[in-house]
Amino acid sequence: MDVRLNKIIVLLCKSIGQRKIYFSEHPIIREGCQELITELQYFLGEAEREKISIGIADNKLVYEGHYLFGPSIMGLQLVEFARLLxxxxxxxxxxxxxxxxxxLLDLTDHLAHPVNSLQEAEEFLRSRHVENIQLEAHCAHPSSSSDEDQVGQHGGASEGSGELHSPLLVYQALYDVVAKSFCDASLHNSLDINGTQTMSEHLLNSAGPCFSDILQFVEYPDHDSYTVGHSVRVATLAVFVADTLGVEKNQLVDLGTAALLHDVGKGRIPSEIIYKRGKLNDEEFALMRSHPELGAEILLDHRESTPMQIAAAFGHHIRYAGGGYPAFPPWGARSHFVSLLQICDVFEALTAVRPYKPSITPLAAFGIMINDKGAFDPELLFAFISALGIYPPGSQVRLNNGYLATIVASGKEIDKPKVRITHNEVGVEVKEGSVLVLDLAKETKERIEVAELLVGEQACEANAQGLAAS
Structure with a gap:
């Protein structure tokens, strides 16, 4: 997948989301438009083309007859925008x-009064003399070039049956529901708690067999999406670990919902503070530290919110032995679920890229967390490490025989996980039907083992290669 194409999609989706919050001439909107145009011009210049078309079929992005699996974790914004148009x-x-x-972005505001047809949307653009953006009337299904397999001629992208059958759709839907919650919080609108709970149920249904596949999508193509992506990964980790501990389904769904919403208070924090690349000053830091209380207040205003969801928003920065923020009330009762979510929250923050820091390996993160005495429930931290292993599911690794692989599950030995081979020693992709899953704890004769954990750009590149063929 072309990195510049990925960035174009990210910028377009980000601009759509921002236009729902800011007016058309706001500096943030103008800067985003200029950045998008710059990337489009670079892309067209390098490809020696006059036009780029991004289609939508089966709720997925399509480019030149191929699905773009994983080009943007924000992709569902564009899919939904197309459906409304x-x-x-x-x-x-x-x-x-x-x-x-x-x-084009003004249509997000215009859609407070939705258009009734493609023709009406096109007329809106024509009336404003837009000549270099076209709305596509159809998109050929990537599996066939025949006219019979074209995806509709009207009515927008299919909404489907409500079931999510692939890790890509599960992840994109999780991302979108968190992004919408942040947007609603910033605008002081009501949150869709029930819709978030429904997505938590989809996550639970996928957490076992598809957990490693879902986590592969959690790479941040740009720093402006990391706050939302953080909540999705925390939810995925929390549900997976709690499931391995035998937690009942209704509690797992509540935990997943709580994790997806635990940072919703950040929707009330100015974006220039959330995404500041330098060090926060004292006033900005104090405002950032207010997000747990803001989140709890937001959820308290909703009858659908559960005690676990409110407690998670309030307590995910409170240390196990005391301290952290906000101050733990003397009458408060500690929750094992919030303690688990706190562990997932810190682990994700340590291992992910941020505007102000690079990622670190899971093993290094475990070391930091173990040595931070009093920060975490020790029994839950041990259970967390045992469930993930030093190579968490979804991680990309290079084996000592040169093969590339994705971690499928932790093994009986902490440094010998189960892996799925994705590329051979010369980088050739393993074709579907020939996929090999190895339990490295059993590969004693060949002595196959993990030689290198791929992180940062290496992991993104491996993910792009593997997901493009999934």
Whole structure:
């Protein structure tokens, strides 16, 4: 997958989300439009083309007849935008300018009164003299080039039956529900607690067999999405670990919902503070530290919220032995579920890329957490480490025989997980039907073992190669 194409999709989706919050001439919108145009011009120049078309079929992004699996964790924003416009994709030509992108984004505001047809959406753009953006009337299904397999001629992308059958769709839907919660919180709108709970149920149904596949999507293509992606990964980790501990299904669903919403208070924190790349000053730091209380207050305003969800928002920065923030009330009761969520929250923060720091390995993160005495429930921390192993499911690794592999599950020995081979020693992708799953604890004769954990850009590259063929 082309990295620049990935960035174009990320920027487009981010701009759609921001336009729901900011007015058209806001500096954030204009800067985003300019960045998008710059990337589009670079892409068209390098490809020596005049036009780029991004289609939508089966709720997935399509480019040049191929699904874009994992081009953007924000991709569902674009899918939903197309559905509301009754179109099947977007085409951009070389003469595009900021005003035209702003006009396209204005449709997110215009959709407070939704258009009734593709023709109406097209007329909206024509009336504003937009010549370098076209709404696509159809998109050919990647599995066939025949006219019979084209995905509709009207009505927008299919909403499907409500079931999510792939890790990609599960992850994108999780991302979208968290992004919507942040947006609703920032606008002081009601949250869709029930919709978030439904997505937690989908996550639970996928956490066992597809856990490693879902985690592969949790790579941040740009720093501006990390706050939302953080909540998704924390939820995935919490549900997976709690499931291995035998927690009942209804509690797992509640835990997943609580994790997806645990940072919702950040929706009330100015974005310039959330995404600041430098060190926060004292006033900014104090405001950032207020997000647990803000989150609890937001959830208290909703009848659908559960005690676990409110407690998770309030208590995920409170240390096990005391301390942290906000101050733990003397009448408060500690929850094992919130303690587990706190562990997942810190582990994710340590191992993920941030605007202000690189990622570190899971093993290094475990060391930091174990040595931070009094920070975590020791029994739960041990259970967490045991469930993940030093190579958590979804991690990309290079084996000592040169093969690339994805961690499927932890093994009986902490440094010998179960892996799925994705590429051979010369980088050739293992074709479907020939996929080999190895339990390294049993590979004693060949002495196959993990030689290197791929992190950062190496992991992103491996993910892109593997997901493009999934």
């Amino acid at each position: 009754h179109c099947f994709g977007f085409a951009f030509t070389a003469g595009i300018n900021i005003r035209e992108v702003q006009c």
